[in-house]
Amino acid sequence: MYVVELNDLQGLFTALSQQGYTIIGPQVRNGALTFDRMTSVDELPRGWTDHQDGGMYSIARSGDDALFSYTVGPHSWKRFLFPARLRLFAARREGKGFAVDPPAATPAPPYAFIGVRACELAALDLQDRIFMSGQYADAHYTAIRSSAFIVAVNCGRGGGTCFCSSMGTGPKARDGFDLALTEIMDGERHAFLIETGSSRGKDARAAMQAREADPSEIARAAAVSRAAESTMGRALDTSGLAGILAENFEHQRWDDIAKRCLACANCTMVCPTCFCSTVEDVTDLTGDHAERWRRWDSCFTSDFTRVAGGNIRMSTRTRYRQWMMHKLSHWVEQFGSTGCVGCGRCITWCPVGIDITAEAAAIRGANVATTNG
Amino acid sequence: MPAKRPKVAVFKFASCDGCQLSLLDAEDQLLAVAGAVEIANFPEASRRIVKGPYDIGLVEGSITTPHDVERIREIRKECRFLLTIGACATAGGIQALRNWKDVKEYTRLVYASPEYISTLDRSMPVGSYVHVDFELRGCPINKAQLLEVVNAALNKRKPTIPTHSVCMECKLRGTVCVLVAKQIPCLGPVTQAGCGALCPSYDRGCYGCFGPMENPNPPALSKRLVALGCDRRDVVLMYRGFNAYAEAFRKESDAHEK
Numbered sequence: 001m002y003v004v005e006l007n008d009l010q011g012l013f014t015a016l017s018q019q020g021y022t023i024i025g026p027q028v029r030n031g032a033l034t035f036d037r038m039t040s041v042d043e044l045p046r047g048w049t050d051h052q053d054g055g056m057y058s059i060a061r062s063g064d065d066a067l068f069s070y071t072v073g074p075h076s077w078k079r080f081l082f083p084a085r086l087r088l089f090a091a092r093r094e095g096k097g098f099a100v101d102p103p104a105a106t107p108a109p110p111y112a113f114i115g116v117r118a119c120e121l122a123a124l125d126l127q128d129r130i131f132m133s134g135q136y137a138d139a140h141y142t143a144i145r146s147s148a149f150i151v152a153v154n155c156g157r158g159g160g161t162c163f164c165s166s167m168g169t170g171p172k173a174r175d176g177f178d179l180a181l182t183e184i185m186d187g188e189r190h191a192f193l194i195e196t197g198s199s200r201g202k203d204a205r206a207a208m209q210a211r212e213a214d215p216s217e218i219a220r221a222a223a224v225s226r227a228a229e230s231t232m233g234r235a236l237d238t239s240g241l242a243g244i245l246a247e248n249f250e251h252q253r254w255d256d257i258a259k260r261c262l263a264c265a266n267c268t269m270v271c272p273t274c275f276c277s278t279v280e281d282v283t284d285l286t287g288d289h290a291e292r293w294r295r296w297d298s299c300f301t302s303d304f305t306r307v308a309g310g311n312i313r314m315s316t317r318t319r320y321r322q323w324m325m326h327k328l329s330h331w332v333e334q335f336g337s338t339g340c341v342g343c344g345r346c347i348t349w350c351p352v353g354i355d356i357t358a359e360a361a362a363i364r365g366a367n368v369a370t371t372n373g
Numbered sequence: 374m375p376a377k378r379p380k381v382a383v384f385k386f387a388s389c390d391g392c393q394l395s396l397l398d399a400e401d402q403l404l405a406v407a408g409a410v411e412i413a414n415f416p417e418a419s420r421r422i423v424k425g426p427y428d429i430g431l432v433e434g435s436i437t438t439p440h441d442v443e444r445i446r447e448i449r450k451e452c453r454f455l456l457t458i459g460a461c462a463t464a465g466g467i468q469a470l471r472n473w474k475d476v477k478e479y480t481r482l483v484y485a486s487p488e489y490i491s492t493l494d495r496s497m498p499v500g501s502y503v504h505v506d507f508e509l510r511g512c513p514i515n516k517a518q519l520l521e522v523v524n525a526a527l528n529k530r531k532p533t534i535p536t537h538s539v540c541m542e543c544k545l546r547g548t549v550c551v552l553v554a555k556q557i558p559c560l561g562p563v564t565q566a567g568c569g570a571l572c573p574s575y576d577r578g579c580y581g582c583f584g585p586m587e588n589p590n591p592p593a594l595s596k597r598l599v600a601l602g603c604d605r606r607d608v609v610l611m612y613r614g615f616n617a618y619a620e621a622f623r624k625e626s627d628a629h630e631k
C-alpha cells in the first residue's frame with residue numbers, strides 16, 4: 001500500500017488526462033453532489049458533506065477540507081455506461097424495405113470515474129452481469145465499461161440512508177477498481193492511502209509522488225472504514241429474506257405501501273442496478289427515415305407491462321411488489337445474489353420517503369410473528 | 374408519402390390559441406407538415422377553408438356554451454381522427470375554475486347586459502360530449518408531441534406519448550429533484566410527462582400542466598406537501614391550475630377544501 005499527499009494528487013488527474021481519459025467526478029451542482037467532467041483536483045467538492053434521509057437530501061459545509069466526506073448523490077455511474085437515452089440505429093427506406101445504418105463504433109474517449117464508492121463498485125459488478133455476459137451482451141455498455149478507469153474512494157462516514165454493511169458490499173472497496181483511495185486527515189496532514197487493483201492502476205500510481213505506507217497510516221485508513229461502518233444510517237436483515245418475501249406475496253403491507261407510493265418511478269431511475277429500458281421508434285414525416293432509440297424504463301410505468309390482451313400489472317401495489325421482490329428475492333434465483341447494494345438512493349430520492357429497509361422489515365416482522373404464534 | 378394528402382383541420386373553442394400556435398411555432402417542421410398534409414382549415418395560419426370531411430381534426434379549447442356543443446358534434450361527424458390538444462380541450466382548462474362557482478353571478482358582474490350571454494354551467498373537456506381518438510395534454514402542448522401524433526397518424530404507427538410521471542423526465546435528463554433537495558412543492562409525481570421536466574430544471578416545482586399521470590396518487594403527495602409546510606389552501610390552489618377539473622386533481626382539491 002502506498003500514500004500520496006493531497007498536493008500530489010493532481011498527478012493522477014494529469015496522468016489520466018494525458019492518457020486521453022475523460023475524467024468524471026462528483027461536483028457541487030444545483031444543491032447536490034452530481035457527476036460532471038473535470039480535469040483538476042480543485043474541482044472536487046472540498047469541504048462539502050451531505051445529509052440524507054427518506055425523501056430528503058441536502059448538502060452542507062463539512063467544517064474541514066476533506067474532498068470526499070459525502071456519500072452517494074442523485075446520479076449513479078449507470079448514466080455513463082447505460083445512458084438514459086441511446087440511439088440504437090437509424091434506417092432509410094429502400095424500395096419496399098429499409099436499409100439499416102449500423103450504430104456508431106465505440107464511443108470515445110474512455111472515461112475515468114473518480115470517487116466510486118464500494119456500493120457502486122458492487123452495482124457495476126451487478127450491471128456487468130446483466131449487460132456483458134451471454135448471448136445478448138450489450139456492445140455499447142461493454143465498450144465503455146472495458147475502457148473505463150475506476151478510482152474508488154472508501155467512505156469515512158455512512159450516509160443517512162446507507163446500508164452497504166448489511167448487503168456485504170461496503171463501506172470498504174474490496175475489488176473492481178484500478179485505484180482505491182482512503183482519505184486520511186490528521187491535524188495538518190491531508191493524504192490518501194492508495195491501493196491498486198490492476199496494472200493500469202499501478203501505472204497511474206507511479207505517475208504520482210506516492211511512497212510506501214507505514215503501519216500507522218494503514219491503521220489510520222482502517223479506522224476510516226470502521227467509522228463509516230459505525231455511522232451507517234440504515235440496516236437490512238437479509239437472512240432468509242428472499243424466501244420470506246416469496247412467502248408473503250399477498251401480505252397486507254403491499255396494500256399499505258400502495259397507499260403511500262406515487263408510482264413515480266424515481267426509485268428505479270436512481271437505483272444503480274436497475275437496468276430496464278424500452279425501445280421507441282421515430283420516423284420523419286415522410287416515413288423515409290426512421291430511428292430506434294432505447295431509453296430507461298421502469299416497472300412502475302403502465303407501458304412496461306402492457307402486453308397483447310391487456311396489462312399484467314395494473315395497480316401500484318403489484319408494481320411496488322414487483323420492484324422490491326425483484327431486488328431482494330427473484331434476483332437471488334436469477335443471478336445468485338440480491339439486486340440491491342445498499343446505496344440508499346431509492347430511499348433518499350423517493351418524494352415520499354418510502355424505505356426499502358423498513359418495508360422489508362415490516363414484512364419480515366409479521367412473518368416472524370406468524371411463525372412464532 | 375401517401376398518394377393523396379390527408380386533409381387536416383384545426384378548430385377552436387374556449388381557449389387562448391396557445392396550443393394552435395405551437396403548431397405554427399414548429400417552424401422548420403411546419404413546412405414538412407404542410408407538404409405532407411393539406412391544411413384544410415386553420416384560421417390562425419390561413420383564411421383558406423376547404424370543406425370537410427377531414428382526415429384529422431385538431432380541436433383546441435373547452436366546451437362552454439350550448440352552441441359549442443352543437444358545433445363539436447358537427448365537427449366529430451366531419452373528422453375521421455379527432456385529436457384534442459391542450460388542457461382546455463382535455464380537461465376544461467383554467468376557465469374550468471368557474472365550475473366551482475355560480476356562472477350567472479360572474480356574467481352579472483362582467484357583462485352590462487348579461488341576458489345576452491348564453492353559457493353552460495361548466496367548462497368541460499371535448500371528451501365529455503363526443504368520442505375523442507387521442508388526447509394531447511399540456512398547457513400549452515409540447516410542439517414535438519404534436520408533430521409526433523400527426524407524424525404517427527401519417528405513418529400509421531403508434532405515437533410515442535408516455536403517460537408516466539414528470540419525475541421520470543427529471544431523472545432522464547439528470548435534473549436534481551427540487552422536492553427532495555430543496556423542499557420545493559412539486560406536482561411532478563402525479564403529473565403526466567410531456568414538457569421534459571421544464572420547471573424542475575429551472576428550480577421550480579411542477580405546476581401540473583400536463584394533467585394527472587396514468588395512475589396518480591395525489592393524496593399521498595399532498596401529505597408530503599403538507600409536511601413541507603403547505604396549508605390546506607395552498608394544496609387546493611396547487612391542484613386548481615390548468616387541469617383543475619381533471620378528475621384526480623379535482624377530487625384532491627375538493628378533499629382539502631372540506
Ligand code: SF4
Nearest residue numbers: 271340341343344346
Ligand atoms: S434498491 Fe435502493 S438501496 Fe438498493 S441498490 Fe437500488 S437504489 Fe440502492
Ligand code: SF4
Nearest residue numbers: 071119155162164170
Ligand atoms: S452505501 Fe456504503 S459504500 Fe455506499 S456511499 Fe454509503 S457508506 Fe459508502
Ligand code: SF4
Nearest residue numbers: 261262264265267350
Ligand atoms: S417507492 Fe417512492 S420513488 Fe418509488 S415509485 Fe413509489 S413513491 Fe416513487
Ligand code: SF4
Nearest residue numbers: 540543550551559561
Ligand atoms: S423535481 Fe418534481 S418532477 Fe422532478 S423528480 Fe422531483 S418531484 Fe418529480
